[in-house]
Amino acid sequence: MSQEMYFSRMQKLLKDEYNAYIESLSKPLYRGMRINLKKAELDEFDHLDNPSRFCKESYYVDKPLGNHPFHICGCFYLQEPSASSAVEILDVQEDDYVLDLCAAPGGKSTQIASHLKSGYLVSNEIDAKRAQILLSNIERMGVKNVAVTNTSVDKLAKVFDACFDKILVDAPCSGEGMIKKHDVALNNWSIENVELCATRQKEILEHAYFMLKPGGTLVYSTCTYALEEDEDVVLDFLEKHEDMILVDPEVSWGRKGFKDLNVRRIFPMDGGEGHFIAKFKKQSDVAGKLPVLKSKKIDNVTQKFLKEQLNTLPNNYYIDKDRVYGMDVPFVDFKKVKVLRQGVYLGDVIKNRFEPSHSFYMVADFDYKRKVDVTLEEMDLFMHGEVLQKECEKGYVAVCFKGHPFGFGKSDGKQIKNKIPKGLRLLPNSHVNID
Numbered sequence: 001m002s003q004e005m006y007f008s009r010m011q012k013l014l015k016d017e018y019n020a021y022i023e024s025l026s027k028p029l030y031r032g033m034r035i036n037l038k039k040a041e042l043d044e045f046d047h048l049d050n051p052s053r054f055c056k057e058s059y060y061v062d063k064p065l066g067n068h069p070f071h072i073c074g075c076f077y078l079q080e081p082s083a084s085s086a087v088e089i090l091d092v093q094e095d096d097y098v099l100d101l102c103a104a105p106g107g108k109s110t111q112i113a114s115h116l117k118s119g120y121l122v123s124n125e126i127d128a129k130r131a132q133i134l135l136s137n138i139e140r141m142g143v144k145n146v147a148v149t150n151t152s153v154d155k156l157a158k159v160f161d162a163c164f165d166k167i168l169v170d171a172p173c174s175g176e177g178m179i180k181k182h183d184v185a186l187n188n189w190s191i192e193n194v195e196l197c198a199t200r201q202k203e204i205l206e207h208a209y210f211m212l213k214p215g216g217t218l219v220y221s222t223c224t225y226a227l228e229e230d231e232d233v234v235l236d237f238l239e240k241h242e243d244m245i246l247v248d249p250e251v252s253w254g255r256k257g258f259k260d261l262n263v264r265r266i267f268p269m270d271g272g273e274g275h276f277i278a279k280f281k282k283q284s285d286v287a288g289k290l291p292v293l294k295s296k297k298i299d300n301v302t303q304k305f306l307k308e309q310l311n312t313l314p315n316n317y318y319i320d321k322d323r324v325y326g327m328d329v330p331f332v333d334f335k336k337v338k339v340l341r342q343g344v345y346l347g348d349v350i351k352n353r354f355e356p357s358h359s360f361y362m363v364a365d366f367d368y369k370r371k372v373d374v375t376l377e378e379m380d381l382f383m384h385g386e387v388l389q390k391e392c393e394k395g396y397v398a399v400c401f402k403g404h405p406f407g408f409g410k411s412d413g414k415q416i417k418n419k420i421p422k423g424l425r426l427l428p429n430s431h432v433n434i435d
């Protein structure tokens, strides 16, 4: 009954194009990858010949690439091409302070981070399990100036009053664009759920509004086609806030929205599984102030280690018991908000020595002094936890494939002891695969 209702709504929405939509459901899924420009250059991927129209570093791919060495190194993220459209429209500048409110598993957050230099990202996810996945993707992609939080949007809004330049609300939705990928999306479809999602989306947007700076940009996106969750949410938001204006997304792909709104829609007929994107600007003039913490002083042991390992050290530190975190911008005071990680977890001071973490060796813009390059076969061995028989300078060393670190080890000069965390190693029957 619900399924019938879904299809009859789509027919009403798409009219002449309904048959094309139905045909698209039996075609293969659009798969994609987005290159992490912080870690890799476009020309390192010369075998990619099918660029997506939604963002210049996004490509269509036709096979699973999770065990590709560059994926393990964090040089690309597997992302359905149309999912890269929202951040393209957000138009992140390198010094922006950005809040991604519904961030797991991290496709859009890692895309935002790839545009930042002196800026900062708060990447939030309400669901605890999903927040851990988000954190591991943030670390693999090597994001430095970031906080990963695990809380509800109302709790964030209690701390941050009008202080973000850009906010992304990639809202939880009824997922009509996921119907082809997951049967469950169609089986679970109901009008009640569409309405429930719309109510939740409006609530999230209210909190986002509060946290946005004057002059700031808010992008609202979903992967559903329902008017109730897309255009209607936009109209409701504009009605509630006279100081918010809808701005031109300034892109040529996809299509305009319904109800004469200058938003962007992508249907499968437009080259992606489906997205809806609206861009707003805030015109009021009362700015808030981001609460920041004073940088902590690191001890001599940490200082010595960091100087031995890096050409440029982070500017700011935060210390929690023996654990040391670093980043270039000041640490933010999250008060009672649950923070999974802020800055890079550099390592721990243990009995007067510094024990680095895996994430220390994954940072996109750390310039490591001690690196060793390994072959594909050696990478496979190392990813299975093996010791590498390889000569290199004694001490901790970043282990790299084609110059890109994917972990670290401790060398005695002749062999490199494996320091890849057990949870990140490959299972015995899974292998690094370049094809």
Ligand SMILES: C[S@@+](CC[C@H](N)C(=O)[O-])C[C@H]1O[C@@H](n2cnc3c(N)ncnc32)[C@H](O)[C@@H]1O
Pocket: 083, 101, 102, 103, 104, 105, 106, 107, 108, 109, 125, 126, 127, 130, 152, 153, 170, 171, 172, 173, 200, 204
């Ligand atoms: C569409 S997904 C986000 C995808 C993500 N932006 C990406 O690009 O990888 C929506 C997320 O919102 C989260 N969510 C669910 N309910 C929420 C709520 N009430 N407030 C905020 N986020 C919520 C979900 O757990 C989910 O991870």
